[in-house]
Structure formats: C-alpha cells, structure tokens
Amino acid sequence: MPILEARSLTKTFRRPDKTSGFKGAVKHLVQRKYKNYTAVDGIDLSIEPGESVAYVGPNGAGKSTTVKLLTGILRPSEGTVRVMGRDPHTERIANAHDIGVLFGQRTQLWWDLPVEESLKLLKHMYGVSDADYKARIARFDELLDLGEFMPALARTLSLGQRMRADLACALIHAPKMVYLDEPTIGLDISVKDRLRAFLRELVDGGTTLLLTSHDLADIEEVCERIVVIDKGAVAYDGPIQQLKAHYITTKAVNLFLEGPADVDELKLKFPQYEWAAGEAPSEVTVTYESRHFTAAEVLGGLTAELAPRDLSLSEPSIEDVIRRLYAGELTK
Amino acid sequence: MTSAFAVDRAFAAIAFKRRLAYKAQWVVALVLGGGAMLVSMAMWRELLAGGALSGYDWDSMRAYIIIGFVTATVVFGAADWQVADRILDGHIAVDLTKPVDFQRARAAEYIGSMVSTVPTVLVGVLGAWLLFDPPGPATPLAGLLTAVSFVLVFPLAFGLTYLTVLVCFWTKRYLGVMWLREALLGFFSGMVIPLAFMPSWLQAVAWALPFPHFTTTPAAIYLGRVDTAGALGLLAAEAAWTLGLWFGARIVFNHAVKKVTVHGG
Numbered sequence: 001m002p003i004l005e006a007r008s009l010t011k012t013f014r015r016p017d018k019t020s021g022f023k024g025a026v027k028h029l030v031q032r033k034y035k036n037y038t039a040v041d042g043i044d045l046s047i048e049p050g051e052s053v054a055y056v057g058p059n060g061a062g063k064s065t066t067v068k069l070l071t072g073i074l075r076p077s078e079g080t081v082r083v084m085g086r087d088p089h090t091e092r093i094a095n096a097h098d099i100g101v102l103f104g105q106r107t108q109l110w111w112d113l114p115v116e117e118s119l120k121l122l123k124h125m126y127g128v129s130d131a132d133y134k135a136r137i138a139r140f141d142e143l144l145d146l147g148e149f150m151p152a153l154a155r156t157l158s159l160g161q162r163m164r165a166d167l168a169c170a171l172i173h174a175p176k177m178v179y180l181d182e183p184t185i186g187l188d189i190s191v192k193d194r195l196r197a198f199l200r201e202l203v204d205g206g207t208t209l210l211l212t213s214h215d216l217a218d219i220e221e222v223c224e225r226i227v228v229i230d231k232g233a234v235a236y237d238g239p240i241q242q243l244k245a246h247y248i249t250t251k252a253v254n255l256f257l258e259g260p261a262d263v264d265e266l267k268l269k270f271p272q273y274e275w276a277a278g279e280a281p282s283e284v285t286v287t288y289e290s291r292h293f294t295a296a297e298v299l300g301g302l303t304a305e306l307a308p309r310d311l312s313l314s315e316p317s318i319e320d321v322i323r324r325l326y327a328g329e330l331t332k
Numbered sequence: 333m334t335s336a337f338a339v340d341r342a343f344a345a346i347a348f349k350r351r352l353a354y355k356a357q358w359v360v361a362l363v364l365g366g367g368a369m370l371v372s373m374a375m376w377r378e379l380l381a382g383g384a385l386s387g388y389d390w391d392s393m394r395a396y397i398i399i400g401f402v403t404a405t406v407v408f409g410a411a412d413w414q415v416a417d418r419i420l421d422g423h424i425a426v427d428l429t430k431p432v433d434f435q436r437a438r439a440a441e442y443i444g445s446m447v448s449t450v451p452t453v454l455v456g457v458l459g460a461w462l463l464f465d466p467p468g469p470a471t472p473l474a475g476l477l478t479a480v481s482f483v484l485v486f487p488l489a490f491g492l493t494y495l496t497v498l499v500c501f502w503t504k505r506y507l508g509v510m511w512l513r514e515a516l517l518g519f520f521s522g523m524v525i526p527l528a529f530m531p532s533w534l535q536a537v538a539w540a541l542p543f544p545h546f547t548t549t550p551a552a553i554y555l556g557r558v559d560t561a562g563a564l565g566l567l568a569a570e571a572a573w574t575l576g577l578w579f580g581a582r583i584v585f586n587h588a589v590k591k592v593t594v595h596g597g
Contacts (some may be wrong), residue, residue, distance in 0.1 A: 068425060071428075071429050072428065072429070073425050073428045073429065073592060074592060075589075075590055092428060093431050093432065093433065094431075096428075096429055096430055096431035096432075097431040099429065101426075101429040103425065103426060106422065106423060106425065106426055107426075108426045110346055110350065112350050112353040112354070113346065113349055113350060113353065117346060117349065120342070121342050121343070121346050122430075124338055124339045124342040125339055125342075125430055125431060125432055126431060153353075
C-alpha cells in the first residue's frame, strides 16, 4: 500500500493582472483584474514505503507547490492526496506527527535563540521521550557535527550549519515520511557531501523520502526514482537508472595523445565512433553508442592503436537528459 | 508522553526567552511607559486641582493612571509583529507542518511575550507607588476581582491582536491594521481619557466593544465605581469577549488558511 498517493492533484492560484507603469497601477486600483495560474496541473504520484524519490523540474515548475500540497500546507484546488491514509490538509495535525519537512529557504529555527532551544521545543511538540531525544541528538552530532553549534544563536550560524540544524529539526521525531525541499541550496561541496551521506543513511534505514533539488548530484546520490515535472505536469516518472539507460545511449572518452591529434584521420580509422577535437591540440573526444560497444572494447581498441598518454571516461549524467526533458526534446 | 500543556508552556517559554534576548526593550518600555505615566499624572493633577471631574478626583485618578500603565505595558509590549510576520513572510508554511494547533501555539507565544513585560510593570508600579502613593483597592474583594480582570486581559489581548493579525491574509500588510487597532484600543479602553469623560453615546459605543476591559473594567472594580455584582458582570463580559474573540478567530483562520499562497521555496 502506498505511503503517499496523489490523484489528479491540481493547484490554481489567482494572481493580480496588472499592466506596468503608473497608469497600470491606477487602473488596477479602480478596476481589479485577476488571472488564474495553474501551478500544479493534474499530478498523479504514488510512493511506496521506503522509496527515495527525487522531484525535479525547472524554476516555477510547481515543485514547491506540490510539496506544500502533499504536506497539508495548501489545499488542492482539485484532486486528492492521501499520506498514510490521511488527507494532509483536513487532518493536518495528525499528519504532521508522521512527517518531517525541510524547506531549504525557510528555517524552522527560532532566530534569536540557541539551536538547542528550538530542538527542545520540537521535542515537546512531537512528544519525543527524553531517551529518544538524547539518542537522536547524539546520532545527529555524530553525522552532522551538531554539537559544535547547539549552544549558538540561530542567527549566528553559517548557512551550512543552519541547514544541518534544520535537518535535525525535521528529523528529531523520526518521521516515516520526509519531504526535503532544496536541502543543499547554497551549501559548499563539503557540507553537501555530508548531507548527502546522511540522507543516504536515512533512506537505507527505511525512511521514505521525497527530495526536490536543482543539484543533480543530490538526486543521483540519494534517490532511486525520479519524477520530472514541467509546467505543473509530470514529464517523466521512473527509476533514475532507467532514465539513464533509456535516454543516455552514448558515452565519451577523452584521449590525450603524445602528439597533435588528427581528427579526420581518426574518423577514417574508427568510423564506428564520433570524433571531436579537444581543447588542447593533443586532446580528442570520442563518443560511442553504449548499446553497441562496451567500454572495455572501446578502450582496448583505442589504447592499442593510439597509445594515449592519458585518458578519461565520462560517466553518464542525467543532467543533459533532464535539460532535454525540460526543453521538451524528450518525451516519456 | 508530553502533556498538551507542556507544549503550551514550551511555546510560552520560547517567546519569553526571545524577549530576554533583547534586554534593551525592557529599558525602553520602562522609559516610554513610565514617561507617559508621568505626563498623565502631571496633566491630571492640573486638571483636577479644582476638584473632581466626572466622578474622578486626584486620588482616584492616580490609581487609574497606574492601572492604565499596567495594561498598556502588557498589551502594547507583546510580540504582535512576530505573529504577523509569520503570515506575511510565509513562515506559516513551516508552522503548518507542525503537529500543533496554530492558534493555540500563537496564543502561548503571545502570552509568553506578554509575561515578559511583567518586570517592567513591577518596576513601573513600584516607582509610581513610591512617587504618587495612590489609594488601595476599594475593598479586599475589589482588589481580588481587579487581579482577575488583569489576568483576563492576557487572553483577551491575544484574541483581539490575533484576530486583527489574521487580516494580513487579505491585506498582505500589517502596519495599518496595527495602527487602527492600537488607536481604537487606546481611545475606547480609557487608557488616554477615562470613558466617563466621553458623551454617553460614545460610552455606549465603547461598551459595545471589547476595548474598555483593557483599562476601564479593572479601574472601575479597583476604585469601587461598581459594586460586587457590577464587578462580576464586567468580568463576565470580559470573559465572554475573550471566548468570543477566540472562537471568532478560529472561524476567520479556517477561511484564511485556504488563502495561504506561499510561492516559491
């Protein structure tokens, strides 16, 4: 049975329809006009317990609005949501006991108090026992180095510390379903790595996770399934590996030769591959169809013939695929 | 398992601690509130030099002004902006993901912030008592009922403030709403001028509103301007307004929450 199920989920907002300039402002004052804007357009989504799902899309695609619908903050204009069998909007308080939410751009820490005070208030809110609280704080400290800034005022934290503290706030009650909206936004690479490792461990422990992020490394390292939305509707829903296997059919090898590379000659010698000159005269990139050739075949043949000084293999990335999905070049 | 009141206490304690973080506020509140009290004392001393006006003599007015200082410090010193900001900056999105009743949590926070004004009140009242030596309550029972009226001011002030803060869901601004509420509160509570000095029709308007319970009710009970039955009637009206505003705010919130439109992350 799915832990989360959304059917034909739709959210329409009313926006003021103003023309620019002074005249437009005066006109709107006298004769108000509004336009309906559909942020989420008939989304179907079903998540099984223990799944880790990346929910991605370009800016304004409706990701955050969907998260707000799924967490009960917003009431759907149409459609239904059930989280653990409950309507998250009408049964908001009961639902909130079982979910953890992090909005990367909004802190849940009390700004002018030490981090510890915020966590203690949340302990009371969720009815976490003293023993569980201590054990979880110790765990967060181990994985997120929480202890170093527990006594610090929230407003004095760096962005990375704030995000780690917010993550602890979202998870202090060991929720079954966790929504993370842009959890790594603005963080440096080392903090991102730690957060990803932490999330991976969370998922391995059986927590169900819905993650929105613009950082594709978050998605690849933490999630198994990806839902791509664009203009409020689902553009792709399936395993990340399947997305890669289905849409990423080529791989590339960068070769650094001893002398200048003659691309035309290489094209004649290896017509089964695509060739392109690299940035340096001795650099050349060869692209091959991964469905027809294995990396071992390609590398074996090329190294035997060309004896390159160095080489690198480009791993398949979902970034291009998602970019192409956003651009409408690919379909489900 | 944590009791429901433990959560309320935790919210109130957080709000109190937040006020502790800004110690200068206490000094400023004492200087402004104490200054306003001194100006009032000087003005009424001159006005009442020739004898009683509208039933107030200099003795009773000294006590009245101190009661006005107490309610004004508690009510105007509370953290109404913190509630308004949650709605205006979209922080309500985070609040709605928590397993607590939004109104009750805000009430606990608000009352916690009101409690943080008590030291200012105590210092101000002590100073005023030493300087002006006001009369005590008309009777010990009047003193007790005045204390009940003061206690009811806390939830009543929350109800009034919260209901006006919820208007932000529609106005998207708070400043004007706050000014209007504070102007009406200052005028119709009797904080600025006792209601007895107003024409009878204006007094009738005031008593049809919750505002007089912020100064006129505790002052009338304290000074013995109403008998015990009258005092109990005023307290019943104060309690009724408290409940009415509480449940009225619930209805408004249930409509308002449908208007939550927190865009972006």
